[in-house]
Amino acid sequence: MSTKSNARRPRRIQLTARDERVVRIVHELAMATVEQVQLLEFGEKNRSRAQTRLGVLRQAGYLETLAGRAPNAPAVWVVSRRGVKAFGLEETDASVERVKYGRLSHDLAVTDCRVRIMLACREPGLELLAWRREEELRATTIRHGVLPDALFQVGRQDGDRAPKSTFALECEVSEKGERALKQKYANFGAYYYGGKFEQDFGTRALRVLVLVRPEPGASGAGFVRRMTTMATTVGVTFVRVAELATFLNLSPAELFFRPVWSQPGVDGPVPLFPGGATHAQQQVA
Numbered sequence: 001m002s003t004k005s006n007a008r009r010p011r012r013i014q015l016t017a018r019d020e021r022v023v024r025i026v027h028e029l030a031m032a033t034v035e036q037v038q039l040l041e042f043g044e045k046n047r048s049r050a051q052t053r054l055g056v057l058r059q060a061g062y063l064e065t066l067a068g069r070a071p072n073a074p075a076v077w078v079v080s081r082r083g084v085k086a087f088g089l090e091e092t093d094a095s096v097e098r099v100k101y102g103r104l105s106h107d108l109a110v111t112d113c114r115v116r117i118m119l120a121c122r123e124p125g126l127e128l129l130a131w132r133r134e135e136e137l138r139a140t141t142i143r144h145g146v147l148p149d150a151l152f153q154v155g156r157q158d159g160d161r162a163p164k165s166t167f168a169l170e171c172e173v174s175e176k177g178e179r180a181l182k183q184k185y186a187n188f189g190a191y192y193y194g195g196k197f198e199q200d201f202g203t204r205a206l207r208v209l210v211l212v213r214p215e216p217g218a219s220g221a222g223f224v225r226r227m228t229t230m231a232t233t234v235g236v237t238f239v240r241v242a243e244l245a246t247f248l249n250l251s252p253a254e255l256f257f258r259p260v261w262s263q264p265g266v267d268g269p270v271p272l273f274p275g276g277a278t279h280a281q282q283q284v285a
Helices: 017-029 034-042 047-059 081-086 101-120 134-144 178-193 196-201 220-233 244-248 276-284
Strands: 063-066 077-079 126-133 150-156 164-172 206-212 239-243
Touching: 017 034, 017 047, 017 077, 017 081, 017 101, 034 047, 034 101, 047 063, 101 126, 101 150, 101 164, 101 244, 126 134, 134 150, 134 178, 134 196, 178 196, 178 206, 178 220, 206 220, 206 244, 220 239, 239 244
Parallel strands: 164 206, 206 239
Antiparallel strands: 063 077, 126 150, 150 164
């Protein structure tokens, strides 16, 4: 699969500060849909403005879209070589030529999660301190049989305290075999409980967030129960499991505080941070 570029010479445009932010957002995310850019820069009700500006930046040669997508599939935007050079951006493994097309659905789901987390960390008292992609983690974690989709850290103001929480993100968008999944989470357990995670990242404050998307017609709740039971069986209690659709539908104020997560050994859903629904309701109000 290639990218769609302009057949004509790039059109000269008067760049705005927002144009530069849009290009930098797409570069930061590696690739992005209109909705993802819209949520981060234009707001929930401004899809047409986001679409128009992305189109202008494509005509100017700063952005491209991946070719070969189904007619009803959302366009996937990437920064062109011209855009990387014009804005002084770093050429990374996420460049146009290195997009893993066979994993596109999975990678876009991870980006959907990242966008929601970025928005949630704009809420008062929260800050996204770091985000490391799979490619950045590989050299450190793969030797332990662990390679999360992302690792991120959130700072939280809690009275006079400012705790930091570290999360590994795992998006399961297809139901893998039980043996492979058990091995994956057993490896996570050995990595964490054996102290190697703390040596590598300087913290023991880890929770593994597992977001599941069932196959069409399958039960999402059943998938969550299966993953939670599996984590319980291998003794990995720092796992939290939720449906991907549920997570993506949370408002930014609710994302860390709404009790929607299944935790091994705990009856009923739990939040990621204390306060739960009460905090979320106060923020929404």
